[in-house]
Amino acid sequence: MKIYNNLSEFSKLKHAIVTIGTFDGVHFGHQKIINQLVAKAKADGGESVILTFFPHPRMIIDPENQDLKMINTINEKAKILENLGVDHLIITPFTRDFSNQTPNDYIKNILVDTIGIKHIIIGYDHRFGKDRTGNLVDLKRAGLDYGFTVEEIMEQDINDVAVSSTKIRQSLLEGKVSLANAYLGHPFSIFGSVIKGDKIGRTIGFPTANIFVEETYKLIPSDGIYAVTVEMEEKLKAESLKLKGEAPKPYTLHPTPSTFKGMAYIGQRPTINGMTRNIEVNIFDFNQEIYGQDIKMNFLKFLRHDVKFTGLEALKVQLQKDKDNTLAYFKSQESATQ
Known part of the structure; x- marks a missing residue:
């Protein structure tokens, strides 16, 4: 797996299969998405790409909250993702400027022009861009304009796993x-x-x-x-x-x-x-x-x-x-x- 510490280090791919998220813990729910990502890339002859963020967005958006702790360090997360067969991991520094991009700029500048997206696998409730106003509808609309397809992880599929990073953090803090x-x-x-x-x-x-x-x-x-x-x-x-x-x-x-x-x-x-x-x-x-x-x-x-x-x-x-x-x-x- 190739690791990039900034989008500027990444060279645009011809056929990128992408997913986006913080993936703290890389738990069963995350693995469901990542396994689909890797399988899709192999089936299409493309390359799997994970776009993740560091620090965690909540640390930047809500800096007064010092209680948020991560299940994984960024290095631990990278090792787990590598073992799952991911081709490329982009660790994007999350800043206020980054968070202030409009959803359209986020899609065009990052997903299309920088990564070379052809397909994205994403959760039904994924939000992005300024004030988290971008959603699945925006991705599907942009896909028609820029020539990429969108695969939605349905609420039923995610809920069936009954897992969240919050639950895991709480379990660890209770010694469970x-x-x-x-x-x-x-x-x-x-x-x-x-x-x-x-x-x-x-x-x-x-x-x-x-x-x-x-x-x-x-x-x-x-x-x-x-x-x-x-x-x-x-x-x-x-x-x-x-x-x-x-x-x-x-x-x-x-x-x-x-x-x-x-x-x-x-x-x-x-x-x-x-x-x-x-x-x-x-x-x-x-x-x-x-x-x-x-x-x-x-x-x-x-x-x-x-x-x-x-x-x-x-x-x-x-x-x-x-x-x-x-x-x-x-x-x-x-x-x-x-």
Whole structure:
């Protein structure tokens, strides 16, 4: 999949099959549209194009609302779309100027002149242009003028999925990751880099990797303990160049990530009177130093809420119970698939 960070980077196609949306979470409802997009492009000998926006339009139109968090970062979304077989992803910076285009200018300047649209697959309630005044009728009318066709995703089809990004966000904020994952069709994940902590976990037999998530708009689930899998890519240090004055070759990432089981913690660590909200993971059967490494945590099951214990010894006893419960969960999942 080719990724473009602006419309100006995109070269007009001869036969573009297009859909438009923020696609936060890329949930089952989104996948229904995207699968149709990819299938249509293959059937017509065209190329599939997704036009998405960053930041989320609501962050620009309603800047006072700081509560909106995204299920995916833009990089996470791109990876999922790539796995679905999309040919082109255009990430358009969403600005007030962009939002003030008339529906006709939006269609002509972007869809027709820049992308080369021949067919668009779009939800029945899609709105675009200044004050969101453009609609399906405008697209169909413009299609007659500019020579593209419009395929409507009917209300019945979308409602049958019974999924929305809002429902998924709410489920995650309530710790209901199993429900959120059922809506998503894939595990909710957090991607971040491992940073140094105060190493208290090591003193009680449960060392943790502290995760820093750079994107402040990323949704973090409810505080508590979760069963997770952890993916990390092995860093292979290339040999330094021998020629004088040349910098060492950069680190490269092994193409196949290693996956481990573990339990994640989200919270302020009330037992030690913590002041900041932490994201930590105890990776089972793992004892390597991974500071600075990027890892991905896939959230599979909520185990319990965050609790303040009387001291570290009581915390240690509970963490062993949490580990036992986590391992029992994985064992049950493995038995179910056999």
